[in-house]
Amino acid sequence: MTDKNSEADVAFIRALAELLRENDLTELEVDRETGKDSRLSVRVSRSAPVMVAPAPQMPAMPAAPAAPTAAAPAAAEPAADPASHPGAVTSPMVGTVYLQPEPGSAPFVKLGDKVEEGQTVLIIEAMKTMNHIPAPHSGTVKRLLVDDGSPVEFGAPLMVIE
Numbered sequence: 225m226t227d228k229n230s231e232a233d234v235a236f237i238r239a240l241a242e243l244l245r246e247n248d249l250t251e252l253e254v255d256r257e258t259g260k261d262s263r264l265s266v267r268v269s270r271s272a273p274v275m276v277a278p279a280p281q282m283p284a285m286p287a288a289p290a291a292p293t294a295a296a297p298a299a300a301e302p303a304a305d306p307a308s309h310p311g312a313v314t315s316p317m318v319g320t321v322y323l324q325p326e327p328g329s330a331p332f333v334k335l336g337d338k339v340e341e342g343q344t345v346l347i348i349e350a351m352k353t354m355n356h357i358p359a360p361h362s363g364t365v366k367r368l369l370v371d372d373g374s375p376v377e378f379g380a381p382l383m384v385i386e
Contacts, residue, residue: 321375
């Protein structure tokens with residue numbers, strides 16, 4: 225009878241181990257009564273891949289410092305937030321900025337150019353659609369705050385027109 229119980233116990237433990245694997249669990253504990261005066265307490269565990277969790281966080285950390293440097297103005301006016309400037313042109317969507325209509329052609333505008341209200345000043349590509357961004361008002365391009373081909377978020381400052 226002892227051999228039969230131990231064979232049943234081994235089969236039970238194997239079944240628990242299979243449940244552990246199938247359900248991607250790291251630990252399973254069972255305490256059950258096996259007879260009038262006997263109990264079976266089983267704890268099945270496996271080591272979790274400890275190094276897997278921090279790995280995705282490592283690329284994210286360098287990305288955070290890279291964002292401010294990509295959005296840093298080319299001109300030397302670091303004092304005020306460019307988005308709060310009254311002449312700031314902000315991004316109406318998330319996408320990729322292009323400063324010229326096609327690669328190798330002249331840019332829509334350059335620093336110091338005079339623009340008219342409604343004139344296309346750049347393109348933002350979003351979901352493979354090229355969206356022409358018009359100048360919200362007439363004036364002179366005082367600052368370009370993005371680089372060609374750089375990603376932008378909704379509301380990010382693109383340029384300043386005064």
